[in-house]
Amino acid sequence: MGILGSMFTGVSGLATNGLALSIIGDNIANTNTSGFKGSRAVFADVLSQASTGGSAMQIGRGSQMLGVQQLFTQGTFETTANPLDMGIDGDGFFVIKEYQGGTFYTRAGQYLLNKEGFMVSPQGLRLQGYLYNDAGNPTGAIGDINVATVNSNPNSTDTMNIQVNLDSRSTVPTAAWSVSPTTGAAPGSYNFQTNITIYDSLGNAHPVGVYFRRTSTPGQWEARIVADTGLSGSPNYVEVGGSPITVTFDTSGQLTSPLTATPISFPWVAGWGAVTPQSVNIFFGYAGNNSTQYGSPSTTIFQTQDGWTSGSLRALTVGQDGILSGVFTNGQVKNIAQVTIAKFTNPAGLTKMGRNMFAESSDSGQPAVGSPGTSGRGKILANSLEMSNI
Structure with missing residues (x-):
């Protein structure tokens, strides 16, 4: 290897470590980002060259970055005053969907009600869950969680x-x-x-x-x-x-x-x-x-x-099982929906989409969507947000 080759070897080290510093900087920048999952660079050496012959005279040609590995270790939880803030204690992702658009997955649990009554992320994507009927029983269908038309019907005294x-x-x-x-x-x-x-x-x-x-x-x-x-x-x-x-x-x-x-x-x-x-x-x-x-x-x-008058929605609560319950002005409590959690065989294979969102890929496998606390999925912590795992 000549002088020019030696220079290229050194430059490769500077380039790969520069990329690693970018990853570290991204991690540091998102220390306070709810649900953020850190990354790390994966390095490898470049194919070596033998100066004359035989393994005893092999000379390295520098370094290269094989890829960026997503780290999905559990972050700590922070208690909040918002009853719709949620954290997943364990494996899985919240499922959020664009209106007439794509489906994405996130660990960030900051949710609120928009003017149409949908539970949405800060980006406006709609939280997905099992829908319930007027009687408070599950229908088995998965869709956008909406509370705009939810009320408590009267019940005559028996x-x-x-x-x-x-x-x-x-x-x-x-x-x-x-x-x-x-x-x-x-x-x-x-x-x-x-x-x-x-x-x-x-x-x-x-x-x-x-x-x-x-x-x-x-x-x-x-x-x-x-x-x-x-x-x-x-x-x-x-x-x-x-x-x-x-x-x-x-x-x-x-x-x-x-x-x-x-x-x-x-x-x-x-x-x-x-x-x-x-x-x-x-x-x-x-x-x-x-x-x-x-x-x-x-x-x-x-x-x-055992009777009651009609009631309008006064407050919302979320249980560990992800069931969203409405508290009504007539004192009744009724189940409205159940937040679903998606689990992947290889979450590190998900594609980062920015804004705390991931997308399914061929490397991640297809999502297994179900109820919190079942089949290895994590439980829901209400009034809590998972912090960055950095």
Whole structure:
């Protein structure tokens, strides 16, 4: 090898190491880039030359860069205040898609809602996931996650449970039972009253009064159900159910009847537009948690009913399984979608597209898309961002 060859050998070293410095500089520049994966240069020597003959006299011809290797080690996580920020704890990539365009993959989990209700990356690409129907059940289809039309439909009350303690020291009211059709009041004709709100098929709220009246029979009470069955502004309070419910207790103050549901029919006026009559099962407690008759002041211990009015979306949450749930103004929570994760046999073979995105290539293999936490895919960390792994 002559002087000129020696110069080219040295220049090759400067050139390859210059490329390596560019890679290092790119890594340093992206230290604070969410989801960034660092790279490293892969070097090799250049085919050697024998000055005379035989391996003992082989002289190197310099260095070359074989390629750039992507490093997909896990980065650390940073907690954020955005409920739509997500990190993948483990293998896999978020799937994002251009509108009527290509599909890309990223570890960056910064997402927000655009004006059309789509969950999008900062670049405006739409996050992909399993879609759910109005009932909050998965459809099996994968598509753009959108919350613009999501709401919580009303649900009519089917069951109400009222658990009370009725004062065993109470006396039989002297006034005969009577309820005012305009106010729902029953002065002097009951011992204890509790109120509960139920909902019809359209989500209209109907306050219901439950009046307990002591009878002359020891341990026996009458429960009378009163509701306003008229239109708004035109009250018509009536006792529903036809006849009072007989409620009895033993000498230990424990409920002996009724121990099962008592169906009550609510005859809403047709002007409400809801299903009428509406049948509701009323319980006075469940096994082990029944109403009681003790020698202490009458009180409502517990009450619940299973209906609700309509609601609009108030907040969003994301679980470790990637399920995006909506919290609604009516207090209900419903599943909206499930974020999907793509896993590759050779993630180092993905093509870098810039803007924290990768594209599938022949070297990476095809993506295996599925639910977080399944088949080796990582879990979702909500309110978190994966930082650079540099």
